[in-house]
Amino acid sequence: MPQIRRLPETLVNRIAAGEVVERPASALKELVENAIDARAGRIAVTIVDGGLTSIEVTDDGCGMTPGEMALAMERHATSKMPNEAIEEVDTLGFRGEALPSIGSVARLTLESRPRVAAQGWKRIIDHGEITGEGPAALPPGTRVRVENLFAKVPARRKFLRTARSEYAACQDVVKRLAMARPDIAFSFRHGDRQIFSVQAGDGIEARVAQIVARELSDNGVSIDLERGNMRLTGIAGLPTFNRGIADHQYLFVNGRPVKDRLLTGAVRGAYADMLARDRHAVLALFLHVPLAEVDVNVHPAKTEVRFRDAQGVRGFIVSGLRQALATGDKRSAQAPDAAAMGRWQTEPVRQEPAAAMRSIFGGRDWSGHGGAVGARLSEDRLAWDGRSDLIDAPQGKAEVSGEIPDEAASYPLGIARGQVAKTYIVAEASDGLILVDQHAAHERIVLERLRSAGAGEKVAASQALLMPEVVELDEPACDRLEEQIGSFADLGLVMERFGPAAMLVRAVPGVLKKSDPGKLLQDLADDLATHGASLLLGEKIEYVLATMACHGSVRAGRVLNVAEMNALLREMESTPRSGQCNHGRPTWVKLSMDDVEKLFGRH
Template identity: 65%
Template sequence: MPQIRRLPDNLVNRIAAGEVVERPAAALKELVENAIDAGASRIDVALRLGGLDGIEVTDDGCGMTADEIALALERHATSKLPDEAIEQVTTLGFRGEALPSIASVARLTIESRPRDRDEGWRRVVDHGRLVEEGPAALPPGTRIRVEHVFANVPARRKFLRSPRSESTACHDIVRRLAMARPDVGFSLTNDGRRIFQVQPGEDLATRVSRLIARELAGNSVAVDVMRGPSDAPVRMTGIAGLPTYNRGVADHQYLFVNGRPVKDRLLIGAVRGAYSDMLARDRHAVLALFLDVPPSEVDVNVHPAKTEVRFRDPALVRGIIVSGLREALSSGDRRSAQSPDPAAMGAWQREGAQPTFATALARDNRHDFAAQAFGGQPWHPAHQPTNPPIWRETERAILADTGFEPHARAEETGDAPGDAATYPMGAARGQIAETYIVAEAADGLVIVDQHAAHERLTLERLKAAGAEEGITRSQPLLLPEVVELDEADCDRIEDAADKLATFGLAVERFGPDAMLVRAMPAALKGGDPHSLLRDIADDIAQNGDALLLGERLDLVLATMACHGSVRAGRRLSVAEMNALLREMERTPRSGQCNHGRPTWVKLSMGDVEKLFGRK
């Protein structure tokens, strides 16, 4: 029988490093978190070769004495827990594993000076061995250098990615931490090149927009809601992008719990549920949400890297995200994308660039007027007269001879509303291609996609009717359906049976690996219970709760709305167009269709004047 023995400290540290320091970005995260916990007002990060050759973090925090530096390099030594109440932890780092773990797989240099000391102290540990220590000259604060990560552990070194990939990971870490603390200044450089720099004291919206995308500031709404008991409320702040401002991947969703960046399935699933009827399934919202939860209501010690958390009341957290986002979007979602696409604006044609009349006629093989105008010869650009006035006379003559004149219906319109805040959509002036409504607002020109707009209006009416009449009522099945699933999937659905019943889906256990479906939601009448339960089980496994059924109901209603909406190609009267504009102004989420595309765009008068060279 093999003998049980204690592992040596250096091996224990290397094993811990496998959990805490799997790549340079993980080491950087621990160092920056320590700097934040030290009360720094400015943190500078410098990388070499994306962190593979070196990481340097400099802060102006409280600093450490020589004895504190030595103690900080011992396992599970920390200043973050003054007592044994680990459930009350409020700092980012508290496990006491980071520094000894990093020092066991890299060359670590710590230089630090407290504010009340005239000189600092320096300590160098190379892959677990103390190689140098002594006085150091530096300003108050701490400077830590990590060099040659995994140089003596080739088995780990070969699994690191390219310098570009490691640099991207480090960039993401610092960016997330900088978002969480707008009161702290950050700078990040890689191989001497400045990646970003933000100043301390910025407001949250400005900091987030600078770090994600500057255009987010004009395409987002502020979020600030509070839920829960008065003695332990949960607050959510941040900014949420309009559904029209979306991305193809979810990498631009930044979630924080008590200032700690997290990637939690519960939170990600709740965000997806909040945007479920405003985005296509393959599009993702852009946002940054900050949850402030009482420390006793959240466990941050469930993952070595502290990227996952566990809530005492997950339903409360999920509810504040879904309802809070929808409430915030309802206050600003009548807006569309704040400006037309730059490529579309660049496509406007000006005098001298637009096709000539004869060019347009020559393209249309139904007419040979252009050929007749040139003596029966096929028209060619070289045949176009060089004298513009004479050419215009030729155009007028052709129109007079052939009767090929543009026709349009004229209808009296009213004055444009003068209050841009109350009537942002303005008054209808006409219809283009029987698809787009052109309206004049007090502050610009509005173009509306009539089908996309009416689709959203119809969906909101269906949802409102469902809230009053019970759109998710059950439709009992004539013969209950037996759905065979894995036992684990059956367990998940059985645990969520009560929640599913509120959506109109009645299920019960039918043996170890099957579920019995007795009723379906009325809105899903005729649907396949087998595929529905499989999708729900997959969604519960991925997101921790049955959000998919609610999304499916929204998708069903969206399909009904699409078929019941004003179609493109339908000619509308001015009264109908104005009625549509007024309803858009009253309806939540009217700025985007059910797939996240804008229902309208606005050209300011300044934009229009630029098109004609007036500005």
């Protein structure tokens, strides 16, 4: 019979490292979190070859004495838990596993100096063995260098990705932690190249825009909402400012970067009717809840959390996001497409006037410089003989718009001036030119009308099945569905538990009466498993409403008169989320007068 024995400390640390240190980014995350917990005001990160060769983190925090450094290299030794109340931990780290775990699978050089000390101290651990220590010259703070990660653990080393992939993961880690703490200055270098550097004292919105995308400040809405003891802050991109993958969604709980399926599902639910299914929002959300209401001790990596009131948190985020987006609902990502703007400005440059201009000016020196002519003239060389058939008939439509009302200056979308290609409304605002996609705009208006009229409730009305259908699923799937029976009933899906591994479906939403109940329940169970709360059924009903709105709206190709155009513009100004259609595309774009004048060289 095999004997039970105590594992050696080095092997215990290596096993722990398998959970804590998955890749260079994991080690980097632990080191930067330690620097933040040490109350640093400035943190500098340098990596080489994506962290595969070396990782260095330098901070100006409180520092450690030689005795504290030796203790820090022991497992489960930490300064972050003054008592045993783990539910009250407010630091990023608390398990006391990071440094010994990293030191067991890499060469770790730890240098530190408290502010009151005359000099620092250095300690070197090479794959679990102490190879040197002694005095070190450095300013107050701590410097940690990790080299040759997994060099003596080939089974782990071969699973690491390329240096480019590891660099991307490290950059994401530093970005998230830098966003979480705008009160700390961060710098990040990859080899000899400075990736980014941000100063302390930035507001959350400014810090996020600096790190994520500078365009986000112009294409996002600020969030600062409270409900009970919960608070939600941050910045959410407009639905029209989106991406093809969800890599620009940054979520934080009590200042801790997390990747939580509940929060991800809440974001998806908030944007459900404003984005196409293959597009993803750009945002950074900071959720603050009482420490006792969230469990951060779910996984050694500390990227997962568990909420005491998960549904309350999800509802707060969904309603908070929707409320915030409603403040910017008439906006869309307004910057004109750069390529489209470029085509306005690439007319051929001629050094002599066109034939038509020569016939008008009689070949005289109209530039005033002895025969030299304007360098920006770009007329085509057409023989002008007064024939109107050389000019194509315009596609658009313009008509007298009547007197401009006194209150026109207060109209954000301006006054209609005409229609182009029977699809786009041209409007003049006080500060620019506006183009409106009439079908997309009216589609959003009709959808909001259907909602306000309770169309969602009518669409979700139950259609009872002639014969209740038994759907067999595995027991965990049935458990998840059973917990949501009440919310599904509100959407028209009536079911009940039918034994350990089956559900009995009595009614389905009227608009989904032709769907297969078995497949529907399987999809809903999968949705619950993935996101923690089902969004799928609501999305199906929203899709029906969106389809109804699409078919009931003004089509592209319909000629509108000026009165109809202005009526559409005024209704857009009073309709929620009118800046984007039901698929996340903009309903209008704006060209400022400055841009118009630049097109003609007036600036």
